[in-house]
Amino acid sequence: MHTETHTGLDSPKGNWWKPAHRAEKVWVGIAFAWCMVLFAMMPLWHWKGGQNPSGIRRKVEPAAFMARTQEFIREYRVGDDRGMPIVEPPPGSDIYLMGMAFQWTPILKLQKGASYTLHLSALDVNHGFSLFPVNVNFQVVPGYDYGLRITPNSSGDYRIICNEFCGIGHHLMVGRVIVVDPPVTAMTTPGGGE
Amino acid sequence: MNPDSMPPAGSRAAAAAAPGYRPDSQSTFRTCPVTTRRIHDKAEALVKANAVTAIVFLLVGAIAALLLVLTRWQAVHLLSATWYYRLLGVHAMSMLIFFIIFFEMAVLHFASTALLNARNAAPKLSWAGFGLMLGGALMVEWKMWAGKADVLFTSYVPLRADPLFYLGVILFAVGALVVTFIFFANLAVAKKERTYEGSLPLVVYGAATAAIIAVITLLHGAAIYIPTFLWSLGLMEVDPQVYRLIWWGLGHSSQQINVAAMVAIWYMLGALTIGAVVLNEKISRSAFVLYILFISMASAHHLLVDPGMGPAWKIVNTSYFMYMAVLASMIHGFTVPAGMELGMRLRGYTNGMFEWLRKAPWGDPGFSSLVLSVVVFGFVGGITGVTIGTEQINIIVHNTLRSPGHFHATVVSGTAMAFMGATYYLIPLVFQKRVALWPLARIQPYIFAGGMFIFTISMTAAGYFGVPRRHWDITFAGAPYSVPFNPIVDFLLALVALGGVIAATGAFIFVAISVKSVFFGTALGEITKGTAMVGVPRGITHPPTHATDVDARNAALHDPARGLMGPAPGTIVLVMIFLAVFALYFFSNWKILSFLWKIG
Known part of the structure; x- marks a missing residue:
């Protein structure tokens, strides 16, 4: 697979732009989706919610x-x-x-x-x-x-x-x-x- | 020592002697007996000076902290109003600016020289930067203690302090900027002199991220403190809202320096204590880049209930451009523990989900600091921070105790805890001393983090009742109207004091250990690998080296047959728990918000 066995104190040799393991990619996807939920709640609350600091x-x-x-x-x-x-x-x-x-x-x-x-x-x-x-x-x-x-x-x-x-x-x-x-x-x- | 038994870092010794490597004639180098890296004496002196100065300011800040919590505990109510507000300013400046930034300067000096076998490119200029910072810091402390700058940390215009207070901040910032540029110069010289092969190590990359953000931050600082200095002399006007906007470009961006430096130290401590590996350089480095790209929006979530900006600006800029910096932290929150898990599994701790955690060196203060820093930063600091930094939820949070409840979980339980963990390794590796008071050192991270946990949770809880931050007396004795807080608030503030006293004790223990080790400690002496030594962290006596068949083990752990859970299944369970807690906390706050008066 594409992971390395070096630590963060070591220089990666050669090209380090390599595909990640599926588990890592899935987590990045989940985290991104969650960030979009966090973001979407704000316009949604302006539209449907009763408490907004607009003024x-x-x-x-x-x-x-x-x-x-x-x-x-x-x-x-x-x-x-x-x-x-x-x-x-x-x-x-x-x-x-x-x-x-x-x-x-x-x-x-x-x-x-x-x-x-x-x-x-x-x-x-x-x-x-x-x-x-x-x-x-x-x-x-x-x-x-x-x-x-x-x-x-x-x-x-x-x-x-x-x-x-x-x-x-x-x-x-x-x-x-x-x-x-x-x-x-x-x-x-x-x-x-x- | 036998070079063959060294951790993978050992390969760098050869690079140090590579053709084209030309240290200047006056520099002397020693070879670190533990990591085999070449250490430049002048760079090492700068690391020492900055770290020691940082810890002196930590002591000042911790004394102030103790007095402050004993004042907010209404049953004790120790300080007078004047001294409460004055020491609140002293505490924040000493901790959040002087302690943290001096320590970060030590990290920058260390990462750009020792970790790369490189020399300091300009030692004299580095000392000049250090001198400016120290001079500025002392000027600020002098003005605050003398009562000439009772404007708190944020010094919101038109509250007015003595002009020398602002000048002190400017000198400090200029000094820090000088050191930051020397960091980049060191990297350039190391590259030119080929002291390392390949790309920068991830830890140095993280430190470089912190340095880039430092430049952005310090420019914001110049953009606000120079006009404010002139305003304090009566030479120009400063709009209070513009001040808040740009000041927080400094105030919050500097927290992102802390985050980047802290995450770099997470990777470093993971490597040193249990041989944590980097799962994927691309993912981890991209996450650092996200910090750089989206940090300048960090100002926004301090202004969510301010009159100066509209909803569209607030929504887009909240939590750094639509949460893209939050994404970065969530990525590190996965890759750091997953790298630790894989590192342990590669050394044979493969049973079940969590053998890698159960068999970890919990008595190594470097390791316990790392884990406590990651967990409390993520679960308390991160979740509360993102939630309260939401435009509408901020209505029930702004300037209540929920705000300091959040940032003590990030800056103290996260950053300061990580810096303490790093210090337990810097003492033997840089100062070449054993860690003094070793039995205390082994439990210090638990005392400090435990105290801060009680402190932050109870502060956050009190904030739900609307208890204001930065407030001397919530019994409102002498005020025209009574403000009858729920009696539970008294209990919560007593818990805040309890947690604060425990954490301050942890900080004092840390200061005692550091001072005793550095100034009165015993020399490190010969290390026999595999033999535990009093005063030497386990990662140094038992360096986590890979087995000879590490590639086969790695291939087995990455076998597609293991399915989606992959090589670090324990971490996946942990991050899923994290996400569930996050979602629960986030939506429960929307629910609470919905009960309020209608506001728009």
Whole structure:
């Protein structure tokens, strides 16, 4: 057959471009096929799956993003929690969350089953959006607006942990998302469902 | 010693004396009594210096590691927040950059000279490269310890460190680039002076792969650290997303240097410990080429949930251009154990599926390191890495503890373990000393790998609950809102600490063995083949030589009547188990993902 009996420390003599044993060729074939499965799952999930990090992505000046977020807060503010505004936007709307050392602004109050376009950006350094305990994680980069279509599928009082190191107070940076059950009269959610 | 009893490598001694072989006049050579290769004194001094420096940085990194795990174990919570983040940077820089790259420089010097009977082409320039690397490394350490660079390993702009921190990284990278070019010069000189016959040995080919990737990586490093250095001086702007893109062209490509160097060492340790053969040069070398071709896409899977790039870019570039580098690792994952199996079967261990494993020299730390490195790298590091590097699955992984859980299984359990195994052979072969504290050396790989296994598995498990990495206090004391993690997380973080302490102990034992052997050890002395010696790995006292009828044995093992399972049936069983575990883990993660909120 075509195998050698030399080790990896020895120089192969002559032409080493020789056919491999069938077992080795079959394994290369299986491994290649598996790699194609790994690859195919990603476009497949874009097509059939419900969780994709696609979003609307564009550059934005931190000052402009902050202004937009403050406008959003003014428009839909329903209260506050120790100074942090609680904002309840209508289902289907664009909602804004800004990260800066060391807080997430504002507190979002959302309806279960409704869809929103969540715009994430940072005003100073990189932050990490980590929705607890759902465990959804996105990178939040200053200068970039990441607009993700989200549909909460359960109600509750959620946290946003910062999971990208942003300075010495990084471990104090926690935000809040409240998801409430939809009003009984409004079971159909505009813009909701996909 | 009787040349006839030498392993097949012995044939090279003749080549060394071939016509046209002209070492420069000041060089002196010795002949290795074990492998009969000609060793250039100046090249050997460089191997020694780089290896010793690597191990000093390993010690620094391991001390930091111990303090870090004892901080993340919330019941102990040892360090202050400032020192936790500071030492996190120190740990990563010392381990992932300084320890690993200094050791890789030792591997490059060794592979391009000793393995080819060749000389170092430019010893003075090699020392200059070493000096630049050491100077840069010390500058970086100084700035980090002084609290002037609390930006962690990744130093994501616009977090800002002292300009000298970036300059130190640049000097280190330039030094490494110099050494890498000397590696290629050594190969060219060896070829010209005909110190070896035929093609480069596979191990050197693997080292050359690592060197080529090193050039690509270091160019990425220049492309990001030079602008960042200028930015830190206020001379230009650096976009945070562009920084992440190019920084990871450095940050992940450098991991592929580690992989290529590690796989080369797998082939080397297989050869030295049990006479592993190369099943097929074409397959193994093509797999190395795949690493080179697809490495520059490696940046992508750190940016899967970043705003700067779209889905098409992410999908294509994920895990190095549609998994083509993963394919390379899966090929090595077969050819390395299959070569070991065939090597053992050729020496008569032919019973059943696994006699070749049962009768292997498990007390030889070079061998146990090799097997533990292959198994943990593949089963833990590889499977988790490919899975979490999938575009959508990354949503439930990014910046959680699953990420360090993965890369400690590759870089530590894989690369560092392989480098430790290689050191057990470098001590007698290069330093010409016996391995000190031999009874400890025999169990050190098990301690280290066992600790890392507990560490990586529990870290990965904690990551499923969304526990963030790089986080001083997940009890969130002092934060505006409570974050009530599942109580099991406390248990998992205690296990992380337990595994970390065991692994750090393994690292300290390794450092003690290395330092004692090299600086205070006993000389190797005369080796009597077939007689076990304290402090000398079995592959040296009992070199795995072929039987005289090796060709007949090989033909029998390749008899078509043996069917598809061929000459290495045990390996086929093992890789099928691997594939099944891989598929199970991969699809279970898609299942978990499907329960989340809808996101798009």
